[in-house]
Amino acid sequence: MTADAPRSCCPPIVRPADTTEAVGNALVAKANGAGHRTIAANLDRPASTVRRWLRGARGAHAQWSYQQGVQKVGTVDRDLLTRLAPRTRSGGR
Numbered sequence: 001m002t003a004d005a006p007r008s009c010c011p012p013i014v015r016p017a018d019t020t021e022a023v024g025n026a027l028v029a030k031a032n033g034a035g036h037r038t039i040a041a042n043l044d045r046p047a048s049t050v051r052r053w054l055r056g057a058r059g060a061h062a063q064w065s066y067q068q069g070v071q072k073v074g075t076v077d078r079d080l081l082t083r084l085a086p087r088t089r090s091g092g093r
Contacts, residue, residue, distance in 0.1 A: 018049070018053070022043050022045065023053050025043060026039050026043060026045075026050050026053050026054065027053070027054070027057055029042065030054050036050045036051040036054055037050075039054075
């Protein structure tokens, strides 16, 4: 069973034309320090669209997404959760 993101705090960040891969790549690029204009150019998307994705993936929505991801990984390979260790920004463990 998948819980829906709370509507009051989390407007939808993805429209049907957006792919999970594109949004995911945008979030990874942002985590690596890229700005929304650079990300938009690299993904061939409008800057306003990428900015909306990045703004939508903050706060309560980010926490909800994290929880959903952990639950999904747990259903696929529960041992994976214990094998993975958080990485620091410098890339170390």
